Amino acid sequence: MQFPRLLLPLLLLLGVSAQAQSPTYGVGRTPSAEEIRAWDISISPTGEELPPGRGTADEGALVYQQKACAGCHGATGTGGAAPRLIKNDRGADADPWSLGRILPIRSPYATAVWDFINRGMPLYQEGSLTTNEVYALTAYLLFVNGVIEEDKVLDEKSLPQVMMPNRETWAPLPDWWKPGMPRLLDYPY
């Protein structure tokens, strides 16, 4: 409690705006830029954090073999003990929501596919894939689900541009939404 009392006159002296937040407790240290880089694996839907790299569906098919993805997900992305990776066959014009809860088809953004392969695959060796292998596997899964052409090169620029079938058909939280309020206007429950 001593710290803020001492700090206040100092701030006034320096003419710091009262609006600026300042640390109250001074506990914890500043991570180095290198530490932040090493820990930060988040990828936004707009892809700012994507590392440079590239891959195609053909290369991805090879990685799928080499990394034994088939062992859990099946030789063709289905039939294994792990979740299937290939959409249900509902015809060309089917509602994307009817194609299954399958990441490379339901996700509104291709970045989420890249992110999950990068952070969560393969089982027991998560985080071991190279950047190019992740781009290649993403391209392979998007190709076999009919989202991109076979020869499409995915890289840090093209990946966020991929138009997923669900891009416009999911609902974000409404603008009026706030925590601690009735959940929905006119909804008495």
Add this chain to the structure above:
Amino acid sequence: MSLKRSDRREFLKRGAALAGGLGLAAAKPALGQTPAAGGIITGSPELVAYGTRSRFVTSERIAHGGRASPDAFGLDFHIASPIQDSVGVITPSSLHYVGTTRGAFVPEIDPQEHRLMIHGMVDRPLIFTMEELKRLPSVTRLHFIECAGNRANRNHTTVQETHGMTSCAEWTGVLLSTLLNEAGVQEGGNWIVAEGVEEVKGASSIPMAKAMEDCMICYGMNGEAVRPQQGFPLRMLAPGFEGILSVKWLRRIKVVDQFYMTYNDYGHLRQDSDDAALSMQIGPKSVITYPSGGQQLPGTGFFEVSGLAWSGGGKVSRVEVSTDGGRNWIDAEIRGTAHPMAHTRFSFQWNWDGAACELQSRCTDELGSVQPTRAQIGEFWAARGQPPRIKGQDNSIQPWRIDRDGSVHNAIS
């Protein structure tokens, strides 16, 4: 414990009066203590160090939702708490429900090595050791956590199956707002992404308004360290919101400008905005835990009907019970204090006359929202030209049918 002589006399006098008043004076004198039927529990250094429950108490968690835990890969997925056996409002840490991203191994984390990083759209990125976090001002609060998968259906038989994916504990930690204020959130930092350290690095997006309001970074649970299955040594707690936001084994919080659509987020996407709005916060909800599905009343007579009520909207303000399938409702008693976003025990004094009947409970929260029947939810959406399904988190009323033989059954039709 020594009573003064006068106190003791008073105590004995009152005891005798009480016994007389209850007409027990002629009953067998409670002089000798009955020897334990099974002998004694042999002492051991282990039992001295850390106690265990009686071997006669066999209440257990079960895998939930049709997927084995551990599964073929050894991953834990969803594990339901035996709330049919619960008393009071605290779920023992050993029986707290478990949910994980995709299925996960429980990581073995040395708290000495564990760090929490806060970075992204902040003025001062920070990294904390566990020791440093424990130096900061702490809060201790009762909160439930409930999985979005806690949805009852007609095929369930017990309350563990219909409602076992919710639990309530006393949580201790630092308010997330304390840490975010230390770091200084920048203009436009509208969301956070919270991430765990487990092999799949499970991450969830949380709106900044919620993060600043009441989210906690917890290291304590029910008077001791958070259990490994609950995120040891550190977990997020987003009170009253779907459980997947309460990220376990927390290692990193990134302040960002938008909804990040992580794997966790993707799995909970909704097709329309009403559904999305109803999906974050748990509505007013309650369930009778005794008598509940699969249990057996031994005969007619007096029973204390008992259950749990909770709401993501704040405190439980009222619980009603119906014994005639929802036609008439009578106020139940709230046992103890109703805490915001915490399980609240209710009870109802009841004489069963032996006739077939249907028990239900209905919760009202401090926002004035009332727990609906499944039919009411259907009618609400049908009136708006939408499919009559339960949108968002399922907070519908649970009916239990009691047959004339005293058997209790799930009455969802």
